[in-house]
Amino acid sequence: MFSAITDRTTDVLDPETLRFGWLLHGAGFIVVLVCGAIGYTVFYERAEGSIAETRASIQELKLAVQNAPVIRRTHEELTQRLDDLKEGMVALQQRVPQEADAGKFLKEITIIAHDEALEISNFQPDKATGRQGFTEMEVTLTAQGDFASICKFFDRLNKLSRLSKVKSLNISASGAEEKLPMSATLVIYFGIRGADKAEAEEVQRG
Secondary structure, eight states: OHHHHHHHHHHHSOHHHHHHHHHHHHHHHHHHHHHHHHHHHHHHHHHHHHHHHHHHHHHHHHHHHHHHHHHHHHHHHHHHHHHHHHHHHHHHHHHSOSSOOHHHHHHHHHHHHHHTTOEEEEEEEEEEEEETTEEEEEEEEEEEEOHHHHHHHHHHHHTSSSOEEEEEEEEOOOTTOSSEEEEEEEEEEEOOOSHHHHHHHHHHHO
16 A cells, blocks of 8 residues: 555656755765764764873873982982081071180180191281171281191181181292291181071071
């Protein structure tokens, strides 16, 4: 019966109408295919992007895990260096008084000179000069003694609790004299100020 109805419907419709119907069916099918292709492409690209991002994140995590011991070791080393610097700052603060106190410095080096048989003939402090974070003063020293006495004097000078520096040293040797004339320019430091001092005091209190 259905076949008969189809045959009768086919007989009723003209060929142009049938062709148009088939065209509509074909166009609909093509539209479905195109939409499906577009949807697949968009989904595929998004999926590929998500996979790439996930892989990158996994790689970053792997690198982080691999580098964790190195980062931890570097952090420990830097922390130790910072602690050492703070300790050095405290030690430096303790070796640098707040005032020039050239008289006390003269007394200390006079004791050393006497112990090492070095005769000081002149001790002349110069004008103080302000530097960034501290103040310094040059001191001119003239003395005489044998070579061993001079060497021992400067060795003990370097070991004084007060920080100082030998800027210049001249020793005159003439003939067979046992005592050698000597002149030296020393630099003493005092008056540490600013953030360095505050931090040093904080570390010392801690």
